[in-house]
Amino acid sequence: MTITEKILAAHCGKKEVTPGELINAKVDLILANDITAPIAITEFKKIGAKNVFDKDRIAFIPDHFAPQKDIKAAEQCKMLRDFSREYNLSLYFEVGRMGVEHALLPEQGLVVPGDLIIGADSHTCTYGGLGAFATGVGSTDVASAMATGECWFKVPESMKFKYYGKLNKWVGGKDLILHTIGDIGVDGALYRAMEITGEAISSLPMYGRLTMCNMAIEAGGKNGIIAPDETTEQYVKGRAKRKYKFYSSDKSAKYVEVREYDCSKIPLTVACPHLPSNTKPAAELSSITIDQVVVGSCTNGRIEDLREAAEVIKGKKVNPNVRMIVIPATQQIYLQAVKEGLAEIFVNADAVFSTPTCGPCLGGHMGILAKGERAIATTNRNFVGRMGHPESEVYLSNPAVAAASAVMGRIAVPDEVV
Amino acid sequence: MILKGKTWKFGDNIDTDAIIPARYLNTSDPKELAKHVMEDADRNFASKVKAGDLIVAGANFGCGSSREHAPIAIKAAGIQAVAAKSFARIFYRNAFNIGLPIFESEEASVKIREGDEIEIDADRGKIRNITKGEEYTAKPIPSFMQELISTGGLIEWTRKRIKAS
Numbered sequence: 045m046t047i048t049e050k051i052l053a054a055h056c057g058k059k060e061v062t063p064g065e066l067i068n069a070k071v072d073l074i075l076a077n078d079i080t081a082p083i084a085i086t087e088f089k090k091i092g093a094k095n096v097f098d099k100d101r102i103a104f105i106p107d108h109f110a111p112q113k114d115i116k117a118a119e120q121c122k123m124l125r126d127f128s129r130e131y132n133l134s135l136y137f138e139v140g141r142m143g144v145e146h147a148l149l150p151e152q153g154l155v156v157p158g159d160l161i162i163g164a165d166s167h168t169c170t171y172g173g174l175g176a177f178a179t180g181v182g183s184t185d186v187a188s189a190m191a192t193g194e195c196w197f198k199v200p201e202s203m204k205f206k207y208y209g210k211l212n213k214w215v216g217g218k219d220l221i222l223h224t225i226g227d228i229g230v231d232g233a234l235y236r237a238m239e240i241t242g243e244a245i246s247s248l249p250m251y252g253r254l255t256m257c258n259m260a261i262e263a264g265g266k267n268g269i270i271a272p273d274e275t276t277e278q279y280v281k282g283r284a285k286r287k288y289k290f291y292s293s294d295k296s297a298k299y300v301e302v303r304e305y306d307c308s309k310i311p312l313t314v315a316c317p318h319l320p321s322n323t324k325p326a327a328e329l330s331s332i333t334i335d336q337v338v339v340g341s342c343t344n345g346r347i348e349d350l351r352e353a354a355e356v357i358k359g360k361k362v363n364p365n366v367r368m369i370v371i372p373a374t375q376q377i378y379l380q381a382v383k384e385g386l387a388e389i390f391v392n393a394d395a396v397f398s399t400p401t402c403g404p405c406l407g408g409h410m411g412i413l414a415k416g417e418r419a420i421a422t423t424n425r426n427f428v429g430r431m432g433h434p435e436s437e438v439y440l441s442n443p444a445v446a447a448a449s450a451v452m453g454r455i456a457v458p459d460e461v462v
Numbered sequence: 463m464i465l466k467g468k469t470w471k472f473g474d475n476i477d478t479d480a481i482i483p484a485r486y487l488n489t490s491d492p493k494e495l496a497k498h499v500m501e502d503a504d505r506n507f508a509s510k511v512k513a514g515d516l517i518v519a520g521a522n523f524g525c526g527s528s529r530e531h532a533p534i535a536i537k538a539a540g541i542q543a544v545a546a547k548s549f550a551r552i553f554y555r556n557a558f559n560i561g562l563p564i565f566e567s568e569e570a571s572v573k574i575r576e577g578d579e580i581e582i583d584a585d586r587g588k589i590r591n592i593t594k595g596e597e598y599t600a601k602p603i604p605s606f607m608q609e610l611i612s613t614g615g616l617i618e619w620t621r622k623r624i625k626a627s
Contacts, residue, residue, distance in 0.1 A: 116488035166528040182530040182556035231522040406484040429502040
């Protein structure tokens with residue numbers, strides 16, 4: 045069996061599962077945010093359950109339109125707060141404690157290797173970076189699971205991605221996954237598990253692994269997953285709030301498709317409007333001027349991401365035609381960035397250094413684009429209207445490329461700046 | 463179940479941001495969401511669409527976010543069903559969970575033109591193009607999904623399970 049099949053089997057009490065099989069599995073953690081939880085709460089109440097299945101396994105994180113951007117958003121956030129109090133949920137994260145959900149939960153050790161996690165947010169697949177099976181579902185699925193602790197799944201076929209060779213300078217997990225999505229398309233892994241393997245992944249740090257699994261959904265994948273190893277152990281040791289288990293695929297595991305990539309040939313990669321699969325080498329886009337740069341999100345808002353951006357922009361200024369917005373993904377990252385002097389580097393460069401929020405990634409708040417404006421962002425989607433006006437544009441990149449572009453006022457590679 | 467109506471046509475990879483832009487997600491009121499349905503794919507869609515109409519689209523319909531607001535907006539706008547070449551998986555789940563009928567058919571996706579009058583026989587999985595006099599086949603709906611539909615959606619299904627246990 046594959047790692048995905050093993051985790052699913054373990055959670056439905058079976059020795060073995062096969063792709064296509066429908067199972068009802070126990071979930072270790074359920075999460076929802078200020079956009080998706082309100083519907084889940086309304087639907088949960090219709091079920092008529094006396095209580096939630098486990099008050100310590102439901103995480104409500106207001107991060108999308110929080111800190112509350114307007115009255116309607118405040119009402120939605122209030123629903124999460126009220127429900128959490130009513131049912132005594134231990135994992136409600138108020139503003140001040142919250143962070144971008146998919147950065148916060150791994151950081152706090154609330155998702156661990158071997159887990160089965162569902163979240164009413166498509167980027168729930170991020171936790172595959174820890175060797176967990178994690179997938180996005182809708183609010184109604186969450187409502188049902190909040191009552192029963194279970195969710196139905198079709199066991200996905202697995203697709204194997206092998207990465208070998210040495211990564212080029214400044215190239216990271218973001219470039220590998222953008223390159224892969226560019227190769228297979230936005231439905232290239234539709235309904236499938238994306239198993240990310242190879243020697244280049246063994247040497248990829250945890251933040252890069254989380255970034256890669258985060259964007260599995262951008263290829264249509266059900267989940268992205270990386271077998272846990274020493275890097276995983278180092279990351280979860282001292283953080284994990286629950287027992288964890290390392291699973292790995294058998295040699296005899298079956299894959300519908302295997303794809304190999306020589307990382308030494310993967311350039312700094314940018315996804316052009318309006319699909320994450322519309323990728324080009326960053327170096328070929330130097331004629332594209334920009335109005336805004338965003339560094340942050342569940343994809344690239346971790347401390348290492350901020351360090352990369354800071355390394356590029358240190359001692360320089362954001363181009364006068366550009367607004368740069370840096371958003372650490374959690375309070376802990378925020379503090380760390382302050383301690384390390386990263387916040388100072390950004391502010392001295394005339395960038396904004398913000399409190400954690402998903403904000404501009406989904407066109408919510410904190411940096412919305414006007415008609416005709418163009419941004420380069422370390423986020424995950426560049427669909428029409430994603431960051432604001434339907435006639436604005438978003439280019440996706442890694443943090444170093446985003447920072448270099450902020451300095452140059454056009455899409456640039458870090459070596460042009462550093 | 464027979465679903466008959468006029469069609470609106472969309473292309474491949476219609477994402478959930480196009481179906482219901484995030485700027486309207488500070489509410490989950492179906493009526494409010496319906497006012498902006500498909501807005502970033504067709505600015506005037508909400509004012510053109512009539513109750514009983516159907517959407518026909520290309521591949522990977524509903525890709526992107528997990529927002530259930532997308533099928534809710536479509537349903538609340540009075541659209542009876544969506545037929546597409548393929549659906550993104552979370553949208554697929556959500557549609558069944560909230561009771562928006564969806565049908566996978568490459569033939570229908572390719573051959574139906576905007577404005578064609580169609581009739582979907584959900585039980586037989588047949589899509590009849592009344593305007594053109596053609597008939598297409600939709601992929602069979604998995605038995606568990608049929609069970610969900612006949613029970614009245616996931617919430618009703620869960621309610622019954624809890625009662626029985």
